[in-house]
Amino acid sequence: MAAIKVHGSVLSTAAQRVFACLYEKELEFELVPVDMGSGEHKKEPYLSLNPFGQVPAFEHGDQKLFESRAITQYIAHEFANKGTKLDCPGQPIAPLLVWKEVEAHQFDPPASKLNWELVFKPMFGTSTDTAAVEENEAKLAKVLDVYEARLSQSKYLACNCFTLIDLHHLPSLNLLMKTPVKKLFDARPHVSAWVADITSRPAWTKVLAMANK
Numbered sequence: 001m002a003a004i005k006v007h008g009s010v011l012s013t014a015a016q017r018v019f020a021c022l023y024e025k026e027l028e029f030e031l032v033p034v035d036m037g038s039g040e041h042k043k044e045p046y047l048s049l050n051p052f053g054q055v056p057a058f059e060h061g062d063q064k065l066f067e068s069r070a071i072t073q074y075i076a077h078e079f080a081n082k083g084t085k086l087d088c089p090g091q092p093i094a095p096l097l098v099w100k101e102v103e104a105h106q107f108d109p110p111a112s113k114l115n116w117e118l119v120f121k122p123m124f125g126t127s128t129d130t131a132a133v134e135e136n137e138a139k140l141a142k143v144l145d146v147y148e149a150r151l152s153q154s155k156y157l158a159c160n161c162f163t164l165i166d167l168h169h170l171p172s173l174n175l176l177m178k179t180p181v182k183k184l185f186d187a188r189p190h191v192s193a194w195v196a197d198i199t200s201r202p203a204w205t206k207v208l209a210m211a212n213k
């Protein structure tokens with residue numbers, strides 16, 4: 001099998017999405033660390049792997065990709081018969097397509113903004129913008145109301161199987177659970193059960209072990 005390389009950092013939420021997918025698929029890979037502190041991701045040769053100067057970048061033999069969600073879809077497609085299926089076998093593709101967009105365009109923007117304000121800014125010693133926190137908590141609460149309704153009818157977001165869509169949430173979700181925003185998840189029983197379920201998957205536990213090393 002052609003070698004798989006992930007260029008990035010174990011602390012990058014976007015790279016963690018890719019690691020989670022590789023572990024679900026039981027694939028071996030090499031992590032090529034990118035020294036973001038010194039700006040390695042903004043210079044060649046890294047820019048020829050990801051012209052946007054962001055991590056991760058991915059190589060599978062001669063195939064080079066960037067954008068974490070495109071990488072996970074590539075892995076799921078290329079290795080369809082390995083590890084966890086990560087799709088909805090024998091079912092219409094429509095819900096998978098819809099909920100893929102929901103994660104990227106409804107959930108991720110407020111979740112990432114909240115993580116920036118409540119996790120990363122304190123880490124870098126800059127002050128949290130409380131107005132931005134309030135605004136994005138309100139946005140996330142509305143998204144989670146939709147999730148609560150969906151998860152009262154379906155075990156996972158796209159169907160009754162764990163899919164890439166659930167997996168895409170894991171890195172941001174994991175950070176949010178360490179902030180006061182956790183209360184928004186705890187207040188919604190179906191969302192809360194879903195969070196407990198997907199964050200306890202062995203593949204995700206391996207990603208956390210990598211990040212905590």
Ligand SMILES: N[C@@H](CCC(=O)N[C@@H](CS)C(=O)NCC(=O)O)C(=O)O
Pocket residue numbers: 012013014015041053054055056066067068069
């Ligand atoms: N949409 C991209 C986002 C990648 C991204 O934002 N990566 C962050 C780390 S999690 C990064 O490289 N930040 C540094 C920068 O943007 O300069 C993906 O999903 O791969």
